[in-house]
Amino acid sequence: MKMPKKTSKVMRLNFFFSRMTPLFGLLVLLAVLMISPEQVLAGDCMACHEKHGVMIRKPSVSPIKLKVDGKEQCITLERAFAFHGHECPGVTIAYRAVQYGIERLSPGETPDRDDLLITSRTSAAGVKDFIDLVMKGDNPAKKTWPPVNMGKSRDGFDFLLMKKSTCQAVEIKLLPENFPADFYLLKQKQKDKTITNEESDRLHRYMKKILLEFPHVPADELFGQPEPYKMILWGTVLPGEQDKNIRKMRQEEKKNLVTHFTPEI
Amino acid sequence: MGGQAIAHSPLCSCFDNGDDTITCEGGFSDGSAAVGMEARVEDVVGKVLLKGEMDAIGEYTFKKPELPFVFVFDAGPGHVVKINEKDIQ
Numbered sequence: 001m002k003m004p005k006k007t008s009k010v011m012r013l014n015f016f017f018s019r020m021t022p023l024f025g026l027l028v029l030l031a032v033l034m035i036s037p038e039q040v041l042a043g044d045c046m047a048c049h050e051k052h053g054v055m056i057r058k059p060s061v062s063p064i065k066l067k068v069d070g071k072e073q074c075i076t077l078e079r080a081f082a083f084h085g086h087e088c089p090g091v092t093i094a095y096r097a098v099q100y101g102i103e104r105l106s107p108g109e110t111p112d113r114d115d116l117l118i119t120s121r122t123s124a125a126g127v128k129d130f131i132d133l134v135m136k137g138d139n140p141a142k143k144t145w146p147p148v149n150m151g152k153s154r155d156g157f158d159f160l161l162m163k164k165s166t167c168q169a170v171e172i173k174l175l176p177e178n179f180p181a182d183f184y185l186l187k188q189k190q191k192d193k194t195i196t197n198e199e200s201d202r203l204h205r206y207m208k209k210i211l212l213e214f215p216h217v218p219a220d221e222l223f224g225q226p227e228p229y230k231m232i233l234w235g236t237v238l239p240g241e242q243d244k245n246i247r248k249m250r251q252e253e254k255k256n257l258v259t260h261f262t263p264e265i
Numbered sequence: 266m267g268g269q270a271i272a273h274s275p276l277c278s279c280f281d282n283g284d285d286t287i288t289c290e291g292g293f294s295d296g297s298a299a300v301g302m303e304a305r306v307e308d309v310v311g312k313v314l315l316k317g318e319m320d321a322i323g324e325y326t327f328k329k330p331e332l333p334f335v336f337v338f339d340a341g342p343g344h345v346v347k348i349n350e351k352d353i354q
Contacts, residue, residue, distance in 0.1 A: 085274050085343060125274050125294030141348040143276050146296045240354065247278070247290075254298070254322045 059092075059215035064099050066134065067112045075134060077215060083133045083140075089210035090126025093157050093179075093222075097172045098134060100219040101161035104170045104228050115165050117233075122156030123147065144242075148249040154179040162231065170228040178222055180206045275299065277338040277346040279353040281329075287353060288326045291319045291338040291346070298323025303339040308332050 048054075063074040080091050098118065102111055118135060120127055123146035136142045157174035186203040189195040195203070214222065273293035280288050291299030304325035306315040314334060319325050336348040 123294075123296070128294065129274060139352065140346050141277065141279075141352045143274075143346075145276055145278070145292065146294065148296065150296075243278070243354075247280075250290075250292075250296075257322075 059212060061095070061215040062099075064095070064102065064134065065110045066102075066116075067110055068137075072110055073113075079138075080130050080133055083138055084126050084129040087211050088126035089207055089214075090122075090124040091130045092126075092210055092214045093174055094120070094127040094130040094159070096214060096217075096219060096222055097157065097159045097174065098131065098161065100223055101159060101170050101172045103219075104172075104226065105161055105163045105166075105168055111163065115163055117160075117162040117164065119160040120156075121158040122152050123150040124152045124156070127157070145246050145250065147246050148253045152184055154181060154183060162233070164233070167230050167232065168228045169231045170226050172223050172226060174222060175224055273297070275338060275340045275344045275346050277336070277348055279336050279348045281353050282326070285329050286326055287329050287336070288324055289336050289338065289348065290324050291340070292323050293340075299338065299340060305337040305339060306330060307335050307337055309335065 059077060061077050063076045066073050066075070077092070077095050080095055081087050084091050101118075102116075105111070113135065116135070118131055120131060128144050128146065132143050136144075154174075154176055157179065159172045160169060161172065162169040183203070183206055186195060186199050186206075189199060190203060273295045275291065275293060277289060277291045277299075280290075282288055289304065291302055291304070293299065299319045300321055300323055302319045302323075304317050304319055305313055306327055307313055308330075309332075314330050314332070315327050317325055317327070319338075334350050336350075336353075338346045338348070340346075
């Protein structure tokens with residue numbers, strides 16, 4: 001196909017695109033074929049979804065209301081995902097757990113953030129980020145570091161919420177049957193790049209289920225019906241004390257790594 | 266950008282060493298250090314004052330600038346943490 005000598009700019013462009021479109025289509029097809037399921041699912045979900053044009057259904061769930069410095073603040077699941085950086089199962093579970101815990105401790109009330117204490121038995125990033133957002137606000141510079149050697153497991157979605165003014169606590173624990181037994185095994189395989197295509201698909205299904213279904217499952221099906229109980233607290237945790245201790249642990253760990261490091265010859 | 270940076274959210278904290286230097290520590294939510302990741306010190310309008318890399322233990326130490334500044338831990342697109350001078354402990 002020859003391009004006529006005297007043509008308008010529009011015609012020249014049309015000619016160019018008519019020649020280039022099949023080539024471009026072929027390149028796109030090749031790029032899609034070269035991406036294995038392992039690569040597709042290995043990284044950040046958001047980046048992968050954007051790349052493949054996957055639209056995520058935003059689950060609608062009621063916001064968590066708290067009084068911060070005397071003003072009511074609403075935390076939505078969407079805001080929690082944005083603070084974490086992407087849709088994440090850990091954020092979803094922690095959101096439902098904290099929301100349920102607050103309902104159990106302060107039914108029908110908007111609690112004061114300063115009246116609450118929360119503990120977590122997992123250092124999963126989504127969980128930490130969500131509780132940081134609730135308890136410290138949305139400054140990414142204030143995100144909590146994980147204590148050294150604090151692992152992640154399906155039994156770790158266990159949160160203790162305490163209300164200082166009423167000396168009450170409630171333990172909210174995700175019922176183990178609601179979390180896949182091999183989730184973290186598959187995550188580790190994904191990290192090590194040893195995950196098979198079938199396992200990748202399975203992990204993707206798990207994540208999809210948590211992200212899309214957990215926001216709408218009744219809380220008692222996720223966590224049972226734990227009753228608040230009266231408790232007494234002793235001891236003092238000064239502002240920044242925990243961060244300082246976690247940093248000290250990290251420094252010790254780094255020293256050990258440097259001491260025990262044997263360079264490859 | 267390494268897989269580590271993609272898979273985990275970045276964390277960064279800065280500490281005033283009390284000798285006119287600041288140490289910033291970068292890492293990821295799984296507790297791993299941000300070895301070799303880009304570190305920048307910028308003024309409040311984003312002009313780069315200093316640029317370097319996190320060292321072998323994921324830290325970057327620099328002389329405290331005379332101007333108000335922001336420390337930027339850059340682990341790639343969408344994985345950037347900025348620490349304002351006022352948040353330095």
